[in-house]
Amino acid sequence: MSTSVSTTTVAPLTVQQKRIRAILAGIPVRLTVLALVVIWTVPTLGLLVSSFRPAAAIRNTGWWTAFFAPFTADWTLANYIQVIGADRMGLAFSNSLLITIPATVIPITIAAFAAFALAWMEFPGRKIVFIIVVGLMVVPLQMSLIPVLRVYTDLRLNGTYLGMWLAHTGFGLPLATYLLYGYISSIPKEILESAHADGASPMLTFTRLIMPLSVPAVASFAIFQFLWVWNDLLVALVFLGTRSANVIVTTRLAELVGSRGQDWHVLTAGAFLTIIIPLIVFLSLQRFFVRGMMAGSVKG
Amino acid sequence: MSSVAKKDRVFEIFAATPARILVALIIPTITFFVLLWSFNFMRDARAPRILVAIVALVVGVGGVWALYLALNHLVTQMPIRLRDSLLPYVFVGPALAVLTAYIVLPSLRTVTLSLMNRAGTEFVGLDNYIFAFTDPSMLITLRNTLLWLVVVPAFTVSLGLLIAVLVDRMSETGEKVAKTFIFLPLAISFVGASVIWRFIYFYQPPGMAQPGLLNAIVVALGGSPQGWLTIRPWNNFFLIAIMIWLQTGFAMVILSAAVKGVPGDLLDAARIDGAGEVRVFFNVIIPYVSGTILTVTTTILILVLKIFDVVFVMTSGQFQTGVVAFRMYQEAFIFRHFGRGAALATLLFIGVLPIMIRNMKSMKERR
Secondary structure: OOOHHHHHHHOOHHHHHHHHHHHOOOOHHHHHHHHHHHHHHHHHHHHHHHHHHHHHHHOOOOHHHHHOOOOOOOOOOHHHHHOOOOHHHHHHHHHHEEEEEEHHHHHHHHHHHHHHHHHHHHOHHHHHHHHHHHHHHOOOOOHHHHHHHHHHHHHOOOOHHHHHHHHHHHHHHHHHHHHHHHHHHOHHHHHHHHHHHOOOHHHHHHHHHHHHHHHHHHHHHHHHHHHHHHHHHHHHHOOOOHHHHHOOHHHHHHHHHOOOOOOHHHHHHHHHHHHHHHHHHHHHHHHHHHHHHHHHHHHO | OHHHHHHHHHHHHHHHHHHHHHHHHHHHHHHHHHHHHHHHHHHOOOHHHHHHHHHHHHHHHHHHHHHHHHHHHHHHOOOHHHHHHHHHHHHHHHHHHHHHHHHHHHHHHHHHOOOOOEEEEEEEOOOOHHHHOOOOOHHHHHHHHHHHHHHHHHHHHHHHHHHHHHHHHHHHHHHHHHHHHHHHHHHHHHHHHHHHHHHOOOOOOOOOOOHHHHHHHHHOOOOOOOOHHHHHOHHHHHHHHHHHHHHHHHHHHHHHHHHHOOOOHHHHHHHOOOOHHHHHHHHHHHHHHHHHHHHHHHHHHHHHHHHOOOHHOOOOOOOOOOOOHHHHHHHHHHOOOOOHHHHHHHHHHHHHHHHHHHHHHHHHHHH
């Protein structure tokens, strides 16, 4: 009954109707939303403002005093200079990039090859492999940490870039394969058949046809995986450790909290450095970001 | 004449085959050794950092492609029937190898380790599980985990839904801006978020300046400053608040899409029947998006079950704030008790097992 009603009158609101509705929504709705937005923004704002204040000022007055009197307050870049140099956040930043970029590209590549085979090639066990991939998606990575660490110790992979790339590849692969499968399997059959008729080998079909067509799905997963690896603490703590040469932004920041827990000028600048890349990615690629976040939310 | 030509060609093929096999084998071998060399180079602490960086990016990004192309090259040199049956495995094989090495085998090993002693050398039966459910500090850890599992989904989903419904009534620009601000924390790492909130909860003894926002508010209202992170058991709620702050945006975005799917005439009909906005919310909108609510709740439950970073940075599990995933790290990698660590990991796995089985079943039916 309700379906027949909805099909007759579900037509979208006209601009005018929408405008009237928006005005009718009235003050209470806007005030509530405004309050929530303020509550959600103030924590990050406090961090950002404090990171540009001198150490003594942070300790002796609230950041809001500087925020509301921006022209009389003291501002400084000294915190950033110290945290990048003396506190090795600069080194951590470059290590983070060197780990995160390959740890994003490798799983996408491996997953794309696998998704292509699962979607378009005939081989025994195809269906079971796919169901297993779906199952592995939610396995907590805690299940892998102890045994993989033991193998890494034997192979001297501890504390290496390679060890980190492969670990993040392993943990990201089920989701990547699942997402790319969903996309690649929906490519029209005719396109692949005509490529085959033209004599294209599977490898050529994959590199020249499938990969270019899959760019939207790849972009969404790439953003998700990039942020996941960049923001990860646990995998880095276990496989990379906190020895000085290997620190990344998250392990370095966690270490600073432990060793200089009251030095807010260092912590706020350090924290802002670790979140600046994700914020840029978020603000510039918001649409892909939201899609990737939603698709990636099931990761184990 | 023609027979000579034919003979020549046969000869050619015979001559070519060993060479082709050789080339087919040499290319993957060279690829392999180049990669091996570069890994050793990257491990070399004396190598200049910029060179290491370049090698790392080239190897990390290009190496895996090189491996596939080399393998593909190897297989295409083979007789056609062998080639056709092997080729799918060139494509899917590396993924299977990685999944086996990093998830399947380690998980099985973790289950067996959970039945062994500290170093994994002796079978101890269910001792580690008995520890997990009887040790006094573990009981607090389990209580905290339960608290997280109830409070975080309850708040994120209801707040997310509330915001989704409210912004739906605003202008398009207003809605977009509001959603961006609520969603923004989702990009921030748990570590970064923990530092942000440690600053908010910062405590100085009475009489001193209070740069921490929460204590500044308390003092301004005439109260005395509190060490929020040490007041048990309420300190758990101060950690949980961080997670709510981070994840409400996620619930909001997904629920917002669902709320927009509620047919307008359904809402109008309810309003014409005299239902107030509150009744419309509870009797029309919530039933309509209940499926989405379930999905979001499940997703956040899985996430909360594995929460580690927030506890690690905020309190290191002190002041009775431990949770299972944090305790797993602590037992395995700080106390070096692999048996207990493995048992706690297995408990996390058992927690997600119903969801895993449901997902696999629905895939099986779908295809």
